[in-house]
Amino acid sequence: MNQKYVQQFKKGSLEMVLLCLIAQKETYGYEIITELNNKGAAVLGYAKEGTVYPILYRLQEAGLIQSRIAPAAANGGSKKYYSLTEKGKVSLREMIDFWKDYTVCVNHFINGPDLKEALL
Numbered sequence: 001m002n003q004k005y006v007q008q009f010k011k012g013s014l015e016m017v018l019l020c021l022i023a024q025k026e027t028y029g030y031e032i033i034t035e036l037n038n039k040g041a042a043v044l045g046y047a048k049e050g051t052v053y054p055i056l057y058r059l060q061e062a063g064l065i066q067s068r069i070a071p072a073a074a075n076g077g078s079k080k081y082y083s084l085t086e087k088g089k090v091s092l093r094e095m096i097d098f099w100k101d102y103t104v105c106v107n108h109f110i111n112g113p114d115l116k117e118a119l120l
Helices: 003-024 029-044 049-061 086-110 113-118
Strands: 065-071 078-084
Touching: 003 029, 003 049, 003 078, 003 086, 029 049, 029 078, 049 065, 078 086
Parallel strands: none
Antiparallel strands: 065 078
């Protein structure tokens, strides 16, 4: 498929996917990237810091997530942990509801009998 279309699909869903991961548990950037790559790389592509962190910053600026700094046990450094805010929970519910309606709508067109015949 044309990479332009792939990029647009990914761009439109990645914020929601990140919010879903953060909603499940308080987590930090590297863990988010690892989870994305373990569960979504086949479809979403390999997640990179340069893609994920700017989205996290945008979500935080929008008030959808919050962060806290905690000591990292292994190396004496620190980690930035992210969690959903109340506003983030509301927004994520709205995004999920829209996504469900969106996929039903698109699937209606994809599964149409006229399309199946047209593609034969």
